[in-house]
Amino acid sequence: MEVMIQQLINGLFLGSIYALMALGYTMVYGIIKLINFAHGEIYMIGSFIGYFLINSFNTWGILPNAWGFFIAMIISMAASALLGVVVEFLAYRPLRKSTRIAALITAIGVSYLLQNVMIYFFSPDTRPFPQAIARKAFSIGFVSVSNIQLLILGISVSLMIILQLIVQKTRMGKAMRAVSVDTDAAQLMGINVNRTISFTFALGSALAAAGGMLIGLYYNSIDPMMGVAPGLKSFVAAVLGGIGIIPGAALGGFAIGLIETMSTALGFSDYKDALVYAVLIIILLIRPAGILGKNIKEKV
Amino acid sequence: MKKNLKYNLTWLAIAAVIYFGLFALYNGGVINLFTDAIIANIGINIILAVSLNLIIGFSGQFSLGHAGFMAIGAYATAIITRDNPTFGGFAMGILLGMLLAGVIALAVGIPTLRLKGDYLAIATLGISEIIRILIINLSGLTNGPAGIFGLPQFSNWQVIFIMMTLSILIVSNFIHSGPGRATLSVREDEIAAESMGVNTTKYKVTAFVLGAVLASVAGSLFASYQQSVFPQDYGFMKSIDVLIIVVFGGIGSTTGAVVAAVVLGFLNMYLQDFGNLRMIIYALAIIVIMIFKPSGLLGTWEFSVKRIFNKFSKKEDDSNASTNS
Numbered sequence: 001m002e003v004m005i006q007q008l009i010n011g012l013f014l015g016s017i018y019a020l021m022a023l024g025y026t027m028v029y030g031i032i033k034l035i036n037f038a039h040g041e042i043y044m045i046g047s048f049i050g051y052f053l054i055n056s057f058n059t060w061g062i063l064p065n066a067w068g069f070f071i072a073m074i075i076s077m078a079a080s081a082l083l084g085v086v087v088e089f090l091a092y093r094p095l096r097k098s099t100r101i102a103a104l105i106t107a108i109g110v111s112y113l114l115q116n117v118m119i120y121f122f123s124p125d126t127r128p129f130p131q132a133i134a135r136k137a138f139s140i141g142f143v144s145v146s147n148i149q150l151l152i153l154g155i156s157v158s159l160m161i162i163l164q165l166i167v168q169k170t171r172m173g174k175a176m177r178a179v180s181v182d183t184d185a186a187q188l189m190g191i192n193v194n195r196t197i198s199f200t201f202a203l204g205s206a207l208a209a210a211g212g213m214l215i216g217l218y219y220n221s222i223d224p225m226m227g228v229a230p231g232l233k234s235f236v237a238a239v240l241g242g243i244g245i246i247p248g249a250a251l252g253g254f255a256i257g258l259i260e261t262m263s264t265a266l267g268f269s270d271y272k273d274a275l276v277y278a279v280l281i282i283i284l285l286i287r288p289a290g291i292l293g294k295n296i297k298e299k300v
Numbered sequence: 301m302k303k304n305l306k307y308n309l310t311w312l313a314i315a316a317v318i319y320f321g322l323f324a325l326y327n328g329g330v331i332n333l334f335t336d337a338i339i340a341n342i343g344i345n346i347i348l349a350v351s352l353n354l355i356i357g358f359s360g361q362f363s364l365g366h367a368g369f370m371a372i373g374a375y376a377t378a379i380i381t382r383d384n385p386t387f388g389g390f391a392m393g394i395l396l397g398m399l400l401a402g403v404i405a406l407a408v409g410i411p412t413l414r415l416k417g418d419y420l421a422i423a424t425l426g427i428s429e430i431i432r433i434l435i436i437n438l439s440g441l442t443n444g445p446a447g448i449f450g451l452p453q454f455s456n457w458q459v460i461f462i463m464m465t466l467s468i469l470i471v472s473n474f475i476h477s478g479p480g481r482a483t484l485s486v487r488e489d490e491i492a493a494e495s496m497g498v499n500t501t502k503y504k505v506t507a508f509v510l511g512a513v514l515a516s517v518a519g520s521l522f523a524s525y526q527q528s529v530f531p532q533d534y535g536f537m538k539s540i541d542v543l544i545i546v547v548f549g550g551i552g553s554t555t556g557a558v559v560a561a562v563v564l565g566f567l568n569m570y571l572q573d574f575g576n577l578r579m580i581i582y583a584l585a586i587i588v589i590m591i592f593k594p595s596g597l598l599g600t601w602e603f604s605v606k607r608i609f610n611k612f613s614k615k616e617d618d619s620n621a622s623t624n625s
Contacts, residue, residue, distance in 0.1 A: 035418060094591045101362070102594035105547045108540055109586035116579035232425075232536065239422050274433040277426030284423050285411050 002142045007265035008258065013149040013218075015257020016156035020211035021234035022241070022249035023163060024204025030180045030244030031200050033100060037107040038087060039208055040231020041114035042080050044224060046209025047129070047216040048118065049076040054130040069132035073155075073213050077206040084205025085198045093194070111231075118224040126223040129216035152214045159207060160250055167246060172199055180244065233273075236280050242290030251291060255279075304476075308469060310605045315465040322457065335569075336457060340525050342565035343460035344518050347467045349545040349557035351514035354471050356543075357552035358480070359507035360487030361413060362421040366515050366542050368428025369405065371534035373397030373516030374523035375435060378448045381524065390454035390524060397516040404431075405512035409505045428539060436531045447530035455524040463521060467514050472554055474510065483507050487552075544586060550596030555603040560596070 021043055028036045053072035057063045063071055091110050095103045136147045167173035175196045178186040187193050215230070216222045233256055241252030259279055263272040283291065322339070325331050331339070348366060355363045377393030384392070412423045435442045442448070474480045483503040485493040494500050523529045545564055549556030567585070571578040 029418075035421075091587055091591070095594060098594035099551075101356075101547055101551060102590050105544060106587055106590040108544070109583050109590065112579060112583035113587065116576075116583060120576050120580060228536075236422065236426070239419065243418070270437045271433060274430045277429050281412065281423050281426050284415055284419055288415055288419055 004262070004265050006143055007261040009143055009145065010149075011258035011261035012254065013152050013257070014261060015254035016153050017211045017215050017218075017253075018230065018234045018237045018256050019250040019253025020156050020159060020207045020214075021230060022237040022253045023160065023246060024208045025235050025238040026241070026243055026246060026249035027176070027200050027204050029238065030246075031176060031197055032092070032096070032103075034092065034103050034107060035235065036201075036204075037104070037231070038110040038114060039204065039235075040227030041111045041118075042084055042087075042205045042227075043208040043212040043215075043230065044222070044227035045083060045114060045118065045212070046076050046080040046205075047212030047222045047226070048122070048224075049079050049209070050213040050216060051127060051129055051222055054132050058130065066133050069213075069217070072132075073210060076213055077209045080209035081202035081206040084201040088198055088201040093197075111227075115224055115227070122224065124224055126221050129220050129222050131217070131220065133217065148217055152218060155210065155214060159210060163203065163207065164246065166203070172196070176200055233276065236276060239290055240280055240283055242293030245290070245292050248290055248292035255291075304473070307605050307609070308473070310609075311469060311472075312465070314605075315461075319458075319461055322461070326457070338565055338569045340455075340457050340460050342561055343457065343464045344522050344525070345542070345545055345561040345565060346464050346558050347514055347518040347521070348542045349549065349561050350467055350471050350554055351511040351518070352542050353546045353549075353552070353554060353557045354474070354507050354514075355511040356546055357557075358475055358487060359483045359504055360490075361504055361508060362417060363424040363508065363511070364421045364536075364539050364543065365424030365426075365428035366511075367534045367536070367538035368424075368431035369401045369512040369515040370519035370522070370538065371428075371431055371435060371529075371531070372401045372404065373519030374529045374534065375442055375448075375519075376400055376516070377520035378451055378523045378529040379441065381451050381454065382448060385452040387454055390452075390520075393524075394517060394520040397520050398513045401512045401516035402509050405509045406505065409508040409512075410501070413501060413504045413508060425536065425539070428534075429536065432531055432534055435534075442529075442531075445531055447528060449528035451524060451527045451529075453524060453527050455521040460521050460525070463517055467517065468554060468558065470510075471514070474507075475554075479503060479506060548586075548589060548596055550598040550600060552600040553596070553598045553602055555601065556596055556598035559598060563597070 021039065024039050024042075025036060028034055028039070050069075050072045053075055054068050057068040057072065062068075087110055091106050092103060095106055133148060133151065137144050138147070139145075167176060175186070175191045176199070178189065178191055179193055179196045183193055186196075211230075212222075212227075215226075234253060237252035237256040238249045239252070240255055241248030241250070243249075256276055259276050260272045263269065263275045268275060287293065326336075348370065352363070352366050355361050373394070374397070376397035377390065380393035380396060381389045383389075408424075408427050412420060412427070415423055436445050438444075475484070482493070482498045483506070485496070485498055486500045486503050490500055519534070545560045546557055548564065549558070549560030567582070568578075571581055574581060
């Protein structure tokens with residue numbers, strides 16, 4: 001029982017990272033109906049930027065400890081946002097009017113490209129992520145929590161709240177919602193669709209970079225292929241919660257994290273990925289649009 | 301029926317010409333071990349691409365689970381030929397793989413094909429990942445992540461070529477049969493097809509099962525050619541590789557799938573010289589091709605013997621030539 005509760009809490013922390021990434025998937029999908037397979041690679045590059053920055057801070061002897069981590073995270077988020085916008089501009093924008101499957105293949109091409117560019121220039125080796133923040137474990141009753149886990153949950157949740165505020169309260173957020181409902185009508189109302197889509201990519205990529213740095217800090221290792229499996233799983237999270245719906249992505253992320261750690265606690269750790277997919281398929285069969293999704297009737 | 305026979309015989313004749321051309325190249329010593337591997341790979345990729353094209357291009361169902369069905373065939377063949385290293389064992393492995401893949405495709409197809417578009421893609425992706433994880437964990441049967449190696453090699457380029465020709469014939473005959481027309485109507489407009497009395501689920505499932513069975517055959521040939529099976533060979537990336545061939549050739553064109561498999565096979569061969577840069581160039585090539593030619597190399601164009609026949613016989617005007625074969 002104690003193990004179960006401990007794993008439940010671990011699942012919460014892991015789930016918050018999946019949720020951060022799933023938000024990027026869900027926003028992009030909601031707005032241009034594209035499964036952005038390169039999102040996992042942005043997450044990987046985000047963690048690499050953080051790695052190089054923290055290491056340089058250490059060699060220059062400036063910004064020690066937590067300060068270095070936060071500054072590195074902000075720079076990494078900004079750089080990844082820029083990368084996301086560039087990728088969208090060069091690879092996806094020319095395909096806006098063509099079939100969705102062509103856009104999907106392009107996204108896969110971009111993901112291959114980013115992976116292999118990183119492998120080519122920075123070797124495929126696994127690197128230890130600098131532990132800028134010393135790990136401290138607290139125990140509350142029989143449950144133990146580390147400060148890094150709390151940091152992950154804190155940062156993720158605050159980023160999600162900021163995102164929700166941006167989407168609900170700002171003009172840009174209003175434009176995003178309008179474009180996702182009807183691109184043409186939004187354009188007629190004077191919304192700059194291209195700029196809105198770029199902004200969406202920037203937001204999603206910044207969140208993915210934050211997730212990448214947090215996971216680097218948590219697992220203490222990063223490598224150029226680290227984006228593939230979490231990328232796929234957080235996409236599953238986005239679908240599970242109802243793709244295109246922002247609270248759904250957060251819910252799906254936490255659900256995936258919990259399923260994973262619970263299956264480990266129950267002794268099925270070898271089958272945890274299979275279990276994640278099985279749950280996804282069952283949910284899709286019961287509610288084809290995801291947990292929070294609305295079923296849209298097709299017009300004849 | 302007799303008419304179809306004529307076209308099929310022509311196709312077989314074309315295949316025989318290519319076969320003897322390759323045969324001459326092999327006997328002339330032009331082909332070394334490396335080119336042989338490329339040719340075998342192209343043949344296997346053609347089977348995979350043609351069968352995936354049946355699902356994506358002709359029935360309009362977006363499946364990302366092809367590698368899973370390939371893995372079933374590969375493991376069925378590997379396990380049987382490990383214990384029974386004869387040609388009969390190899391044939392039995394192929395048949396068992398086909399049967400298993402067919403049954404699994406039927407079992408998962410009936411519920412999941414109700415889903416539409418991207419949801420179906422993710423569900424099929426999930427199924428193929430579940431198959432792979434089961435293979436990794438049922439180590440008593442499949443030897444787990446270490447895979448099985450040292451299998452006898454029964455599939456050489458000749459076996460692969462024959463199987464490839466058969467798959468192309470099966471798929472193109474299916475498309476031009478009555479059920480095939482119904483399948484095409486489902487792709488064009490599911491609601492309209494349904495209101496015209498087409499049992500959409502039945503045809504979607506038929507195409508899905510047929511595609512899965514052919515993928516399993518490709519898996520069997522691949523395992524026996526490589527003389528080994530490893531679970532990581534049948535991951536998500538394998539499905540994507542096949543999808544790239546299909547999209548590159550043109551979704552909904554069997555000719556396109558064949559041409560794309562050949563072109564990408566040779567592209568890969570020449571890129572071997574670039575070492576680590578290979579994947580970067582490959583990725584850039586995919587992006588550039590998709591941006592400048594999003595409908596693929598051939599679009600939905602098909603090479604058609606019937607059209608050529610019609611051109612020569614010139615009984616009627618060319619208007620019926622567009623209803624090709």
